[in-house]
Amino acid sequence: MSFDTRILCIGAGYVGGPTMAVIADRCPHVKVTVTDINRQRIDAWNSNDLPIYEPGLDLVVGRARGRNLFFTTDVAAGIREADIIFVSVNTPTKAFGEGAGKAADLQYWEKTAREILANSERGKIVVEKSTLPVRTADAMARILNSNSRGIRFEVLSNPEFLAEGTAVRDLELPDRVLIGSEETPGGIAARRAVADIYATWVPRERVLEANVWSAELSKLTANAFLAQRISSINAMSALCEKTEADIDEVAHAIGTDSRIGPKFLKASVGFGGSCFKKDILNLVYIAESYGLHEVADYWESVVRMNEWQEARFVRTMLTNMFNTVAGKRIALLGFAFKADTGDTRESPADAVARGLLAERAHVVISDPKALANARRDLEDVTGQVEFEDDPYKAAAGAHAIAIMTEWSEYRTLDYNRIYAAMEKPAFLFDGRNILDHRALFDVGFNVFPIGKVALKHF
Numbered sequence: 001m002s003f004d005t006r007i008l009c010i011g012a013g014y015v016g017g018p019t020m021a022v023i024a025d026r027c028p029h030v031k032v033t034v035t036d037i038n039r040q041r042i043d044a045w046n047s048n049d050l051p052i053y054e055p056g057l058d059l060v061v062g063r064a065r066g067r068n069l070f071f072t073t074d075v076a077a078g079i080r081e082a083d084i085i086f087v088s089v090n091t092p093t094k095a096f097g098e099g100a101g102k103a104a105d106l107q108y109w110e111k112t113a114r115e116i117l118a119n120s121e122r123g124k125i126v127v128e129k130s131t132l133p134v135r136t137a138d139a140m141a142r143i144l145n146s147n148s149r150g151i152r153f154e155v156l157s158n159p160e161f162l163a164e165g166t167a168v169r170d171l172e173l174p175d176r177v178l179i180g181s182e183e184t185p186g187g188i189a190a191r192r193a194v195a196d197i198y199a200t201w202v203p204r205e206r207v208l209e210a211n212v213w214s215a216e217l218s219k220l221t222a223n224a225f226l227a228q229r230i231s232s233i234n235a236m237s238a239l240c241e242k243t244e245a246d247i248d249e250v251a252h253a254i255g256t257d258s259r260i261g262p263k264f265l266k267a268s269v270g271f272g273g274s275c276f277k278k279d280i281l282n283l284v285y286i287a288e289s290y291g292l293h294e295v296a297d298y299w300e301s302v303v304r305m306n307e308w309q310e311a312r313f314v315r316t317m318l319t320n321m322f323n324t325v326a327g328k329r330i331a332l333l334g335f336a337f338k339a340d341t342g343d344t345r346e347s348p349a350d351a352v353a354r355g356l357l358a359e360r361a362h363v364v365i366s367d368p369k370a371l372a373n374a375r376r377d378l379e380d381v382t383g384q385v386e387f388e389d390d391p392y393k394a395a396a397g398a399h400a401i402a403i404m405t406e407w408s409e410y411r412t413l414d415y416n417r418i419y420a421a422m423e424k425p426a427f428l429f430d431g432r433n434i435l436d437h438r439a440l441f442d443v444g445f446n447v448f449p450i451g452k453v454a455l456k457h458f
């Protein structure tokens with residue numbers, strides 16, 4: 001089959017896989033190849049058991065795979081064939097050396113840039129899809145265009161604005177698509193070429209063009225602002241508990257203000273995911289590197305507040321369970337950082353589980369989609385943790401259960417059955433405020449929500 005354009009994506013993870021699947025589904029005239037050095041991951045993309053869970057993703061992949069969507073481990077061949085290369089490799093927070101704990105670790109990104117250069121026989125458009133520090137595109141362009149063969153590469157930034165659990169919908173009906181390039185004739189032509197691909201299904205007015213540095217910074221800023229709202233409402237949840245205010249009523253009241261709006265004002269045990277903490281710390285490091293220490297301190301406080309909220313949740317459990325959880329069975333319902341995804345990166349449940357283990361509790365973890373990742377994340381303490389698919393079995397004999405992820409099935413569990421099988425007094429800590437607390441109190445539970453008055457029988 002003849003294709004107008006050939007796209008390669010290097011990296012078959014949470015961003016690269018779904019993004020390329022939707023592009024292929026909506027653009028049958030474009031050949032889309034996704035490559036990764038992880039053979040197991042590629043085999044999963046070529047199977048009926050995809051490596052990540054996203055509602056609707058299996059249908060999108062099923063329509064395009066084998067037609068114009070292909071998954072392979074042959075990175076070099078994909079580079080040689082491609083006209084446009086999306087780079088979606090991992091950029092974790094650096095764990096060593098200068099900037100450890102804050103700066104992005106760019107070693108995989110640089111290796112990819114050099115691999116693109118080594119296997120290219122003609123000029124290409126290279127698109128940053130990973131979240132990267134500002135001015136990274138400039139560094140990539142220097143690596144690629146330092147060749148002595150006269151090959152010219154245009155490097156663009158096309159940050160993703162996906163929310164896990166709604167990634168397919170976010171790709172099919174995006175608020176905006178942002179594409180940044182150098183303000184040169186070649187750069188502008190390259191970003192228009194990528195814009196034309198998205199414009200196949202995205203209204204042109206939602207395809208935003210900018211300079212490459214604005215595009216890079218916009219991604220970090222968007223995640224920082226969203227995380228800031230969560231930390232802000234969580235800070236107020238602690239005050240609500242002390243003053244007997246109701247955080248949901250406060251959030252609704254301020255959310256009706258058109259200047260504020262209602263989104264990201266849901267109090268909880270804390271935010272998680274692969275982006276918020278990493279991107280904020282990256283922003284902190286950038287601000288520090290420019291001597292903007294007050295800016296850095298401001299944004300770092302968002303992360304500190306999130307960590308404090310996680311620790312506060314454990315303290316609430318400890319103090320209300322008679323100041324000890326040693327030897328007590330505690331069931332954590334949910335380990336994914338949010339509902340409708342199996343992703344557990346930076347999940348608050350991880351911090352809570354480790355906090356309880358430090359107090360020598362017997363921790364049992366249940367989750368409908370994330371148990372495999374939970375086992376991986378807690379492999380250093382595997383002998384101390386029990387994993388159970390069935391939430392009823394997880395809760396049987398427990399002194400307490402804690403809702404850690406807002407899975408819809410947790411709203412409809414038979415809590416009379418759960419209460420009957422638990423040790424008494426039975427405690428329920430709702431870290432997502434998704435349950436009917438008064439009804440649970442009437443069943444017999446001692447109920448501890450986030451940012452609301454606790455309902456206790458003693």
